[in-house]
Amino acid sequence: MSSRQTFVIAGASLAGAKAAETLRQEGFEGRVVLVGEEAVRPYERPPLSKAYLRGEVGFDVAAVHGEGFYEENDVELLSSTTVRSVDPGAKKVVLDPGGELGYDELLLCTGATPRRLSNPGSDLAGIHYLRSLSSCDALRDALAEASKLVVVGGGWIGSEVAASARQMGKEVALVEAAAVPLERVLGAEVGAMFRDLHAEHGVELHLGVGVDGFGGRGRAEEVVLADGTVVAGDLFVVGVGVTARTELTQGTGIAVDNGIVVDEYLSSATPGIWAAGDVANAYHPVFERHIRLEHWSAALNQGPVAAKNMLGQRVAYAKVPYFFSDQYDLGMEYSGFATSWDQVVYRGDKERREVIVFWLDKGTVVAGMNVNVWDVTDDIAALVETRRPVDPGRLADPSVELSAL
Numbered sequence: 001m002s003s004r005q006t007f008v009i010a011g012a013s014l015a016g017a018k019a020a021e022t023l024r025q026e027g028f029e030g031r032v033v034l035v036g037e038e039a040v041r042p043y044e045r046p047p048l049s050k051a052y053l054r055g056e057v058g059f060d061v062a063a064v065h066g067e068g069f070y071e072e073n074d075v076e077l078l079s080s081t082t083v084r085s086v087d088p089g090a091k092k093v094v095l096d097p098g099g100e101l102g103y104d105e106l107l108l109c110t111g112a113t114p115r116r117l118s119n120p121g122s123d124l125a126g127i128h129y130l131r132s133l134s135s136c137d138a139l140r141d142a143l144a145e146a147s148k149l150v151v152v153g154g155g156w157i158g159s160e161v162a163a164s165a166r167q168m169g170k171e172v173a174l175v176e177a178a179a180v181p182l183e184r185v186l187g188a189e190v191g192a193m194f195r196d197l198h199a200e201h202g203v204e205l206h207l208g209v210g211v212d213g214f215g216g217r218g219r220a221e222e223v224v225l226a227d228g229t230v231v232a233g234d235l236f237v238v239g240v241g242v243t244a245r246t247e248l249t250q251g252t253g254i255a256v257d258n259g260i261v262v263d264e265y266l267s268s269a270t271p272g273i274w275a276a277g278d279v280a281n282a283y284h285p286v287f288e289r290h291i292r293l294e295h296w297s298a299a300l301n302q303g304p305v306a307a308k309n310m311l312g313q314r315v316a317y318a319k320v321p322y323f324f325s326d327q328y329d330l331g332m333e334y335s336g337f338a339t340s341w342d343q344v345v346y347r348g349d350k351e352r353r354e355v356i357v358f359w360l361d362k363g364t365v366v367a368g369m370n371v372n373v374w375d376v377t378d379d380i381a382a383l384v385e386t387r388r389p390v391d392p393g394r395l396a397d398p399s400v401e402l403s404a405l
């Protein structure tokens, strides 16, 4: 009988692929099985609303590893294979299209799925959601034929798709229930910067109004807004948030609360079960609460941390949350986690959109966003991490080094 251990990773995602890589880097000699329902090897999703969607780069740019990586590193990549269920008692998973796998440790990296609208007409053809490579390919093909795209939802995905479509020369309308795009994360004041950006690039904005439904014969031809406005188009994309893919936990006793609940070591309370990436609601030592992050950097960095802990190390995931976005000629990075704040401080030129924005709560920086200003994220993250009160005047003053604060 073999004493070789088997580590199974459910979800051949960014988090899963980085975990597999780390297991080998750390010298693990057992079996590593990476199970993914998609047909392709693991890839990063950010290009799917940006350069890949616009047809400027191919799949290889998005792939986490080169084609030969998995074989070279003895990682068993089971593509087009779904983990159907988990049995934590027997320590095995059931696969579709067939078979079972026993595991010593199991990492769940099943990610998230777009929230779907249920308004009348939501199931008409021509309404797209964007998450996977195949959904991106379908949208890209449809965009090539379309003349007017209507985007429902002014979050990150909706805003980036709107920008990409404009860059591709399409007419674009953006519908958002909040007063400005990105209001949920950035607040109304800073979100206005993105409203103006899209308006300047010719996006027809419908803000502060929800969607009643879609109309069309056979396929969507218009979206009807709550105030009665009818916005016509020949292609529709909905980006109204995502939900964690926790379906594998059903009936297992693994705790779920807005994602799989794990501690700062990314361990669930069920022995041998770990979670990383979009699916994980992990305790964050800096913010002293559980946070489920839907960011590229969390997947990139939590995968390796989970892998190390599966090997018996004790590494807490305490990285300050980070994400980035590119829209037209605006590039931004956001570090921190702000759910409420009482002050917004600007350093730089807000009008030219070369600025660092800080969100403060009771005098401490809870998040910062650099817009077309670079190489400052470490300093911003350090400010968030220290949780020490800062002088807003010095924070706003570009002559004061951020590292001196």
Ligand SMILES: Cc1cc2nc3c(=O)[nH]c(=O)nc-3n(C[C@H](O)[C@H](O)[C@H](O)COP(=O)(O)OP(=O)(O)OC[C@H]3O[C@@H](n4cnc5c(N)ncnc54)[C@H](O)[C@@H]3O)c2cc1C
Pocket: 010, 011, 012, 013, 014, 015, 016, 035, 036, 037, 038, 044, 045, 046, 047, 048, 049, 081, 082, 083, 084, 109, 110, 111, 112, 130, 131, 132, 157, 245, 248, 276, 277, 278, 279, 293, 294, 295, 296, 297, 299, 322, 323, 324, 325, 326
């Ligand atoms: C279009 C787009 C653009 C984005 N842009 C940015 C950006 O600019 N900046 C940023 O910070 N973040 C961005 N993100 C978010 C970022 O891509 C995600 O945070 C990241 O992909 C999460 O990675 P993950 O490893 O947790 O899971 P995912 O990438 O969601 O992958 C999970 C994988 O698991 C598979 N799976 C699920 N259940 C099973 C099962 N039972 N069996 C087998 N396989 C299963 C899924 O099919 C999927 O392949 C973007 C996301 C999208 C969709």
